Amino acid sequence: MINIPRGTQDILPKDTYKWQFIENKLHELMKLYNYKEIRTPIFESTELFSRGVGDSTDVVQKEMYTFKDKGDRSITLRPEGTAGVVRSFIENKMQGDPNQPVKLYYNGPMFRYERKQKGRYRQFVQFGVEAIGSENPAIDVEIISMLVHIYKSFGLKDLKLVINSIGDAESRAEYTKALQTHFEPVIDTFCNDCQNRLYTNPMRILDCKVDRDKEAVKNAPKITDYLNDYSKQYFEEVKTLLDELGIEYEIDTNLVRGLDYYTHTAFEVMSNAEGFGAITTLCGGGRYNGLLELLDGPKETGIGFALSIERLLLALEAEGIEIEQEESIDLFIATMGDQAEKYSISLINKLRHSGISCDKDYLGRKLKGQMKQADRLNAVHTIVLGDDELQKEQVEVKNMKTGENTTVSFKELEQYLKEKS
Known part of the structure; x- marks a missing residue:
């Protein structure tokens, strides 16, 4: 692996x-x-x-x-x-x-x-x-x-x-000289990095993670005195x-x-x-x-x-501050039967292109399993498509929060979801 x-x-x-x-x-x-x-x-x-x-x-x-x-x-x-x-x-x-x-x-x-x-x-x-x-x-x-x-x-x-x-630049040049004079007598007690910095960039000695607690660092000249x-x-x-x-x-x-x-x-x-x-x-x-x-x-x-x-x-x-996850989808389509499954593919494509977020089952789950998937996806609405719905060209739209069911025709489904989303 x-x-x-x-x-x-x-x-x-x-x-x-x-x-x-x-x-x-x-x-x-x-x-x-x-x-x-x-x-x-x-x-x-x-x-x-x-x-x-x-x-x-x-x-x-x-x-x-x-x-x-x-x-x-x-x-x-x-x-x-x-x-x-x-x-x-x-x-x-x-x-x-x-x-x-x-x-x-x-x-x-x-x-x-x-x-x-x-x-x-x-x-x-x-x-x-x-x-x-x-x-x-x-x-x-x-x-x-x-x-x-x-x-x-x-x-x-x-x-x-x-x-x-x-x-x-002028102030830094004066301060650099002061730091070099200050650290020169004790620089051999510092880490290799700080020893190398003494004549390249002695200001870096002040924020060294290894030597920052040394007395020479605590008592070093202050930049504000050289401005x-x-x-x-x-x-x-x-x-x-x-x-x-x-x-x-x-x-x-x-x-x-x-x-x-x-x-x-x-x-x-x-x-x-x-x-x-x-x-x-x-x-x-x-x-x-x-x-x-x-x-x-x-x-x-x-x-x-x-x-x-x-x-x-x-x-x-x-600080215990949580960023809330507000992810949900507008609609989950559950299906029963081959014809409903086929129709759901074109329906979901049409709804997505109109700006409605939706999803469906792709694992051949039974209806109960599909509804559990709708819950996991935090779907706002669900519909169940079967032979009866296809014949009548209408569907029951369930609001998953309130449990309310509304009968909506296929032609009005897109507009209904847009109004309710």
């Missing part, structure tokens, strides 16, 4: 309705904010991620699914969505769109080779949002408030928003606007996010729900002012976030 690959999952019909509900709700919410859907390839050139995400990140160094195609090109299954969206923005010259900033969202599978954990898979579904073309605290706050709105719209309450400023005047002012405006919207937040100076392209505003939403798990982060995002130029694009800025559908479902479960 061939089994499913490790770190992946089958989403069966008993659960797909939850995914459909979430995805439909997300699409509707995006309409409120005037964000348009973009769909990019599942695989891209490996260079896109090595340059865009950053060579020093765990994503690039350890987690990407990379292979050579038949043209000997290095191809990678996308580990995240932002780089692909930015590549598309550049390639399709969206900076020329009169509607600026360009507001986009995406939803689809991502791939990372990492250890399987609760709510984390090697293939996972990520919903993300990007606003490209504006460096304005107001658009940062729009993105953050949208994220909070999304989670609250599903009924989640045990949430915590954490924000930080990573500053602009230049512009970065300080930008962060103050973000906080002021969040306060005006009544959005509660905490400042975490060690929040640096895992990807190299972030600047200025960084944020995460966490779940405080009991039983959610040791890894409490639901979603993260931030501003990326240099990413487009890094990918040979125009001097444009952007901000966005990405959330895992799997972890959203986990948070709903932790």
